[in-house]
Amino acid sequence: MVMSPGAIARYAGAVMSRWKPDADGRLIEAALVLFDRQGYEDTTVADLAASAGLTRRTFFRYFSDKREVLFSGAGELERLWVNAVTGAPKGCGAMVAMEAGFAAVAEVFTERHSFAKIRARIIAANPELQERELIKLEKLASSVAAALEERGIEAGRAALAAYTGVQIFHLAFARWIAQDDPGGLLPLMHESLEELREVLTS
Amino acid sequence: MVMSPGAIARYAGAVMSRWKPDADGRLIEAALVLFDRQGYEDTTVADLAASAGLTRRTFFRYFSDKREVLFSGAGELERLWVNAVTGAPKGCGAMVAMEAGFAAVAEVFTERHSFAKIRARIIAANPELQERELIKLEKLASSVAAALEERGIEAGRAALAAYTGVQIFHLAFARWIAQDDPGGLLPLMHESLEELREVLTS
DNA sequence: ATCCCGGATGTCACTTGGTGCCATCACCCT
DNA sequence: AGGGTGATGGCACCAAGTGACATCCGGGAT
Numbered sequence: 001m002v003m004s005p006g007a008i009a010r011y012a013g014a015v016m017s018r019w020k021p022d023a024d025g026r027l028i029e030a031a032l033v034l035f036d037r038q039g040y041e042d043t044t045v046a047d048l049a050a051s052a053g054l055t056r057r058t059f060f061r062y063f064s065d066k067r068e069v070l071f072s073g074a075g076e077l078e079r080l081w082v083n084a085v086t087g088a089p090k091g092c093g094a095m096v097a098m099e100a101g102f103a104a105v106a107e108v109f110t111e112r113h114s115f116a117k118i119r120a121r122i123i124a125a126n127p128e129l130q131e132r133e134l135i136k137l138e139k140l141a142s143s144v145a146a147a148l149e150e151r152g153i154e155a156g157r158a159a160l161a162a163y164t165g166v167q168i169f170h171l172a173f174a175r176w177i178a179q180d181d182p183g184g185l186l187p188l189m190h191e192s193l194e195e196l197r198e199v200l201t202s
Numbered sequence: 203m204v205m206s207p208g209a210i211a212r213y214a215g216a217v218m219s220r221w222k223p224d225a226d227g228r229l230i231e232a233a234l235v236l237f238d239r240q241g242y243e244d245t246t247v248a249d250l251a252a253s254a255g256l257t258r259r260t261f262f263r264y265f266s267d268k269r270e271v272l273f274s275g276a277g278e279l280e281r282l283w284v285n286a287v288t289g290a291p292k293g294c295g296a297m298v299a300m301e302a303g304f305a306a307v308a309e310v311f312t313e314r315h316s317f318a319k320i321r322a323r324i325i326a327a328n329p330e331l332q333e334r335e336l337i338k339l340e341k342l343a344s345s346v347a348a349a350l351e352e353r354g355i356e357a358g359r360a361a362l363a364a365y366t367g368v369q370i371f372h373l374a375f376a377r378w379i380a381q382d383d384p385g386g387l388l389p390l391m392h393e394s395l396e397e398l399r400e401v402l403t404s
Numbered sequence: 405a406t407c408c409c410g411g412a413t414g415t416c417a418c419t420t421g422g423t424g425c426c427a428t429c430a431c432c433c434t
Numbered sequence: 435a436g437g438g439t440g441a442t443g444g445c446a447c448c449a450a451g452t453g454a455c456a457t458c459c460g461g462g463a464t
Binding site for chain 3: 017018019023054055057058061
């Protein structure tokens, strides 16, 4: 299981507090287990909260809604990608800067292949969750586009590069989930991008 | 206002029935007006139903949920695009077949510019509606990909062409909404696609 | 030691979206 | 005349969110 920021902080020598530590992490863990076992629809927020030793009201203090418990990692992903784009070698083109994000993202996912598989299975089984996933990708693309603009790339080209890059990531991620090699995400992204270049120019 | 299928059928010589005709059309109309005037969140389904002379329960017989009342056209859009792809000249490449869809889609939207503007304003103001829009585009892309496969195009290339085409449509549509020329959608789509080719190969 | 403050949690009431079930009631067909 | 049909209304109910307030313990200030 991936540790939440809170979990790490408390693990690192914090004193025993009044409440069991890592409430958000426990909620995420409960969600993964229960959603996968009995389905998203058939799991109530009260179920999740009880499984984590909390109440409904407290769940909504950590996550703005029931779907969000599966998407807490989206912010981190966005930060990673944006930083990679921002830190790409000065003067390189839009797509090259974009691809710097590929590497950063692929690396962080290699240790989470089995986690990602379960999560993907849950999401694939429910349209509400797919909607949330799509809007997270949209947000990601728009942030990456902003990072490209920051590098002096014209807005239109930045948007095209960013949205296409995220689209490629999405597709490659789906292929990566469907296979068994946890390290194969980066090559899949590059292959997909090459394939797109081919399709567009043929 | 765009007439719903029911409205057209009844308009074409149907006899007076027990109920006021075009219930779904009235609900859509009410949604456009009320969502725009007082916001999506601050409009209840009961408000919409009352405005159309119906009850909450009846609303949910026409639309599976509150968001869906703004997306009844998605099916028609998908049919149009898929038919265009299927009917494209035999033997032409993936992207050329895709672009046949561009023309079909652009044409149907030229008469709905002001409608589309209002609708876009409503959607832009609410994340729930943006999510629904994104999943409709996803569904559109996947159907177009299937239509491309039907033409003998390999699955991977079909997916890339379809998702990219829909992405381009999405971007061009946003630009079209932001301007005043109701006929300019098709050129915008082609320009955006050309721009993408340039970004990808530079 | 006492007091107070702050922050994480619990409790409760309430609105709204969404659904299942049954009643109604005009129209149509035989 | 009578029965079927289909769109609608009414009602009860569950689950997702939300706002307001109470609680309760640890830590710091006096």
